[in-house]
Amino acid sequence: MLEIKGLKANVEDKEILRGIDLTVKAGEVHAVMGPNGSGKSTLAQVLAGHPAYEVTGGSVTYDGRDLMEMEPEERAQAGIFLAFQYPVEIPGVSNAYFLRAAYNEVRKANGQEEVDPLEFLEVVEAKSKLVQMDPEMLNRSVNVGFSGGEKKRNEILQMAVLEPKLAVLDETDSGLDIDALRIVADGVNALRAPDRSTIVVTHYQRLLNYIVPDYVHVLAHGRIIKSGGKELALELEARGYDWLLAEATA
Amino acid sequence: MSDPTINDASAVQDGPHWLAARRQAARERFAELGFPTRKNENWHYTSVNPIVEAGYTQLTTPSGNVTSAALAPFLFDQPDWPLVVFLNGRYSAELSTPADQLPEGVRVATLGALLSEGQEAPEEVRELVREHLLAIADTQENAFTALNAALAADGVVVAIGSEMVVDTPIHLIFVTDPAADSRAMHTRNLVVAGRHSRASILESYVGLGGAAYFMNAVTEVVVDAGATLNHVKVQRESDRAFHIGTADASQGRDSHYQHFSFATGAALSRTNVHTLLGGEGCGATLNGLYMLDGEQHCDHQTRIEHKEPNCFSREVYKGLLAGRSHGVFNGKVYVHPEAQKTDGKQENNVILLSETAQIDSKPELEIYADDVKCTHGATVGQLDETALFYMKSRGVDATTARQLLTYAFAADVIETIEQEAVRDGLESLTLERFTGIEVGAR
Numbered sequence: 001m002l003e004i005k006g007l008k009a010n011v012e013d014k015e016i017l018r019g020i021d022l023t024v025k026a027g028e029v030h031a032v033m034g035p036n037g038s039g040k041s042t043l044a045q046v047l048a049g050h051p052a053y054e055v056t057g058g059s060v061t062y063d064g065r066d067l068m069e070m071e072p073e074e075r076a077q078a079g080i081f082l083a084f085q086y087p088v089e090i091p092g093v094s095n096a097y098f099l100r101a102a103y104n105e106v107r108k109a110n111g112q113e114e115v116d117p118l119e120f121l122e123v124v125e126a127k128s129k130l131v132q133m134d135p136e137m138l139n140r141s142v143n144v145g146f147s148g149g150e151k152k153r154n155e156i157l158q159m160a161v162l163e164p165k166l167a168v169l170d171e172t173d174s175g176l177d178i179d180a181l182r183i184v185a186d187g188v189n190a191l192r193a194p195d196r197s198t199i200v201v202t203h204y205q206r207l208l209n210y211i212v213p214d215y216v217h218v219l220a221h222g223r224i225i226k227s228g229g230k231e232l233a234l235e236l237e238a239r240g241y242d243w244l245l246a247e248a249t250a
Numbered sequence: 251m252s253d254p255t256i257n258d259a260s261a262v263q264d265g266p267h268w269l270a271a272r273r274q275a276a277r278e279r280f281a282e283l284g285f286p287t288r289k290n291e292n293w294h295y296t297s298v299n300p301i302v303e304a305g306y307t308q309l310t311t312p313s314g315n316v317t318s319a320a321l322a323p324f325l326f327d328q329p330d331w332p333l334v335v336f337l338n339g340r341y342s343a344e345l346s347t348p349a350d351q352l353p354e355g356v357r358v359a360t361l362g363a364l365l366s367e368g369q370e371a372p373e374e375v376r377e378l379v380r381e382h383l384l385a386i387a388d389t390q391e392n393a394f395t396a397l398n399a400a401l402a403a404d405g406v407v408v409a410i411g412s413e414m415v416v417d418t419p420i421h422l423i424f425v426t427d428p429a430a431d432s433r434a435m436h437t438r439n440l441v442v443a444g445r446h447s448r449a450s451i452l453e454s455y456v457g458l459g460g461a462a463y464f465m466n467a468v469t470e471v472v473v474d475a476g477a478t479l480n481h482v483k484v485q486r487e488s489d490r491a492f493h494i495g496t497a498d499a500s501q502g503r504d505s506h507y508q509h510f511s512f513a514t515g516a517a518l519s520r521t522n523v524h525t526l527l528g529g530e531g532c533g534a535t536l537n538g539l540y541m542l543d544g545e546q547h548c549d550h551q552t553r554i555e556h557k558e559p560n561c562f563s564r565e566v567y568k569g570l571l572a573g574r575s576h577g578v579f580n581g582k583v584y585v586h587p588e589a590q591k592t593d594g595k596q597e598n599n600v601i602l603l604s605e606t607a608q609i610d611s612k613p614e615l616e617i618y619a620d621d622v623k624c625t626h627g628a629t630v631g632q633l634d635e636t637a638l639f640y641m642k643s644r645g646v647d648a649t650t651a652r653q654l655l656t657y658a659f660a661a662d663v664i665e666t667i668e669q670e671a672v673r674d675g676l677e678s679l680t681l682e683r684f685t686g687i688e689v690g691a692r
Contacts, residue, residue, distance in 0.1 A: 050607025051635070054664045076645035088640035101654070102644035109645070141658075158644060 001025045001197050002047075002067075002166055006058035008222075009046050016042040018222035019058065024166070027194040031208055031233060032201045034219035043219070044170040047199075048082035049075050062166065076102070077109030079165030083155040090142040095154065099124060099161055100144050106162055116142050127160040131187045149180035156187040163191070168199045173207035182226045185210030195243045196218055205237035220245055262310050262403045265365040272384040276399030283393040292391070295578040296549040296608040300518055301492045306464045309433035310403040310666040314338040316458060317358050318345060323487070324423065324456050326675040331452070334358055335423045339435030339465075340404050345423075349606060355414030355447070361438055362404035375409045378442050379471075381409070386440075387498035388469040391524070394494045398468045402438035405467075408451065412444035412474070419450035419480075419669055424467060425489050426488065431461040439469040443477040445502075450480040450669060455495065457488025457515060464492040471499035471507065475529060478506045480668050484676070487515035489544070496522040503529030503558075510667050511538035511567075512676055513548050520549040526555070527561040527589075539676075541683050542575030542607070549578035554596075556589035556619075563593075568663045569600040570656060571607035578610045583624060585617040594618075594624040601631060601659055633659075657681055 002024040009017040016039045026028050034040050046053050047060070049072035060067040067075065090098065096117075103123070104114040115123070128135050133154045143151050152172055159167055169188065173181055188198065188211050200211055208230065209218070216232040217224045220241070225248040226232065236244070264270035285302050286293040287337045314337045321335065332352050335345035341360045352358060357374045364371050364379070371379040391395040406422055410622055424437060455465060465487060473479045479499075487493045493516040499507050511521050540548045554563045569577045579598040600609045613626040631654045641651035660680045667673045 050639055071648070071650075072639060072642040073645050073647050082643050084640065084643075088634075088637050090640070090655070090658060092639050092662045093654055096652075098641070098644070098646075101646050101650065102641075105645040105647065137487075162644065246373055 001063060003061040004058070004230055005058060007046070007055070008057035009042060010054045010056050011042065011052055015056070016053075016222055017046065021223070022198060022224065024151065024197045026197055028215065029198045029200065029213045031213035032199060032219055033203070033205075033216060033233065033236060035245075036203070038219040039222040040203075040219050042200070043172055043215070044168045044201050047080065047168055048072060073105070076162070076171045077106050081159050081162055081167045082166035083152075083159060083169045083197055085171040085174060087143050087151040087155050089144045091144050094139055095142050095143050096120075096124065096138040099138070099158060102158065103161055119221065124161060127157055130160050130190055132158045132183050133157055141201065148175045149177065152176060152180065152184055153187070155185050159192060160187060165195065166197050166199070167191070168201065170201045171203060172200075173204060181207065182210060182228060205233045208233045218244055220248060262401065263365050263368060264369055265368060268380060269364070270383065276384070276389045276396045279389050280393055280396040280400055283396060283640055286393050292377055292551060294582070295580070296518075296520060296547065301464055304432070304464065304492070306432055308401055308403070309339055309430050309435055310542040312337070312340040314427040314429040316345065320458060321345065321423065321456075322424065324454055325421065325589065326671045328421075328671050331419050331421045332356070333421050333423060334406050334408070335425065336404060336406070336437060337425055338427060338430040338433075339437055340407070345401045353416050353418050353420075355411040356416055356420060357409040357411070357450075359645065360404060361402060361407065365403070371407065375407055378409055379407055379440065382442060382470060382472055383440050383674060384438070386472065386500050387468050387496060388524070392496065394466055395468050395496055395498075396549070398436045398438055398466050401436040402468075403436065405438035405440070409442045410444055410449040410477075410579040412445040412447060414444065414447045416447070416449040419452045419672070421452045421454065423454045423456060423460060424465065425456045426461060426463055426465065426491070428459040428461045430463045432463065434464040434466065436454060437465070437467040439467070440610075441469060441479070441481070442472040443474060443479040443483045445474045446476040447474070448478045449483070452669075452672060453481065453483045455483075455485045455487050455493060455515070457486065457491050460488050460490060461489070462490035466494045468496045468498065471497060473501045473505040473507045475502035476504045477502070478508070480508045482667060482669070482672055483521070485511070485513040485515050485519060485521065487519065489515065489517060489546070491516045493519040495520070497524070498522070499525040501525060501529060501532045503535065504531045505529065506533045506535070508535045508593045508668070509537070513538070513550070514542070516548070516680070517545070518547045522551045524553040525555065526557060527563065528557050530558045530560050531600070532558075532561050534563045535666070536563070536565045537663055539569075539660055539663050539680075540567070540577055541570045541660065541680065542577055543572040545573070546575045547578075548575070550580070552581040554583045554594065556583070556585040556594065559588065559590045559592070559682050561589065561592055563595070565596040565662050566609060566666070567598045568660060569598070569609060570603060570660055571600065571609060572603040574604070574606045576608045579628075580612045580614070581626075582614040582616060583626065585615075585619050585622055585624065587618040589619050590621045592619060592622040592624065594622070594692040596626040598628045599659075601628070601633060601656070603633075653681070661665065
């Protein structure tokens with residue numbers, strides 16, 4: 001589904017990703033962990049096509065297509081979803097309107113009929129339950145005045161509505177209390193399917209108790225320095241990152 | 251510079267002696283002032299040379315041919331709202347709601363009748379007209395207001411009776427068609443909201459058929475003690491027109507004046523909104539939205555004058571500038587020494603949708619009291635790139651994302667309009683205005 005080879009990326013002329021190799025097959029959940037500044041979030045943003053990041057080398061193939069040649073909206077229409085670490089507030093655009101616009105764009109791209117507001121309401125109400133979101137929040141401006149937990153739940157709601165093939169969760173757990181974390185994780189787990197893949201970017205092992213990964217990768221200084229199964233996450237939790245960094249530089 | 255505009259007043263009589271005296275004083279004052287130049291602080295960013303050079307003569311005789319059907323698109327889908335229509339500067343009885351079908355508590359008279367008959371105004375409004383007409387709007391500093399006072403050939407007087415609550419907005423429409431091409435119109439209106447009354451006035455300027463003309467309109471407003479007046483001005487002049495529109499309000503104790511200026515038309519426009527909070531415990535809310543494109547120039551000048559203690563004022567103006575347009579906002583909040591406990595907030599937010607659009611924004615506070623809470627600010631920016639990326643990352647294409655953000659920016663201030671129909675109408679106008687424009691192609 002996704003094949004990243006030797007990916008290099010800069011932000012403001014500073015090299016952040018220095019050769020990433022990662023292959024994600026359909027149905028797999030990959031966790032990307034690493035200390036602050038390791039490039040985890042950059043990787044997530046590059047996959048979504050954030051204009052601030054300049055890809056300087058390597059390749060990313062998604063479903064046989066060259067992902068780096070696609071606009072952010074084309075990627076979304078092709079089934080890539082990035083749950084933002086810091087969801088963006090959009091004053092004046094209602095959550096419901098925004099979600100429906102996105103939903104219809106994705107449907108259009110897949111040759112499906114657009115839905116009208118009433119039809120969409122049915123779709124979104126069912127999905128709101130999944131993340132235990134008050135339907136009243138659909139009428140509010142996107143993320144405006146939402147608490148940290150509400151913003152993250154809203155990301156998962158968007159994901160549930162758009163039903164992506166590849167979901168990238170960028171530190172979705174940061175700043176969440178345990179209850180909110182469970183709700184978010186339940187939402188993600190409910191979407192797991194043999195044809196869907198997930199990349200979970202996180203600093204803490206905690207989230208992986210709820211979203212159990214098939215593979216864990218440790219990123220440091222813009223490279224994957226170790227890959228393993230879910231037990232690697234537990235080892236990191238117990239021992240921290242330092243031993244790995246020492247091992248990598250040794 | 252010789253002034254063809256002012257020499258053409260012969261066709262209009264001066265009305266009763268008190269009115270003639272006020273017109274004469276204004277005439278003399280205009281002769282002293284002349285047209286403002288950019289050396290004048292209040293006109294620093296707007297040159298009126300195009301108006302002066304055009305030298306349009308005043309149109310005082312009834313003219314034009316506009317049907318009710320042609321006006322229909324400008325009624326916000328509310329054909330039942332009482333209408334007072336002026337066509338090419340003159341009252342049109344044919345297009346207006348007959349006096350006996352006006353809402354209870356609303357009186358309407360025309361300046362044209364007052365001038366031509368040389369008599370006093372109808373008895374019900376006589377006192378009000380004598381007291382306020384040509385007496386509120388400043389002619390000492392404002393040359394165009396003086397010119398208007400000297401030359402106005404027609405206009406409307408709307409009086410809301412004391413204690414009356416009028417739910418239906420009264421729609422004043424000033425429509426111009428090609429018969430007014432290369433002519434000037436000076437329109438003078440007076441709106442009086444009596445004690446403890448509550449009413450809404452919608453003032454629309456509409457240009458049909460793309461004529462070039464000069465509309466110089468002044469609306470004097472009295473908001474008497476305890477009254478609430480909601481005043482929405484919608485400026486949709488032809489794109490070759492010059493428009494100068496002034497609202498000058500005088501507020502009594504515990505009154506509330508809400509003014510909204512929506513400006514999207516005219517080649518060159520200037521809107522002045524002044525209010526004098528002249529009694530304790532009153533409030534003023536002046537909001538506005540200007541949306542420009544092409545070579546349009548649009549200037550808003552507001553002045554909120556706090557004269558008494560314990561009053562509040564709120565002001566939010568937003569601008570959306572595309573093409574090579576030029577927006578100007580100059581808002582002053584003036585607090586007199588006796589106006590303690592004044593609570594004032596003012597802001598002007600502008601989005602430049604092109605590299606070549608230009609804004610001059612100058613919010614000003616002038617405070618002579620020592621116990622007040624006043625803030626002001628201005629922001630100028632482009633569409634939020636982060637929000638654009640966020641929307642695109644959800645599959646929304648770049649053009650739609652830009653339009654949505656543009657619309658959202660504008661809708662935020664449109665939301666403050668009380669009448670849902672006007673709000674909806676202006677929102678769809680906003681969408682329409684920026685659909686198809688390469689918004690923010692940077």
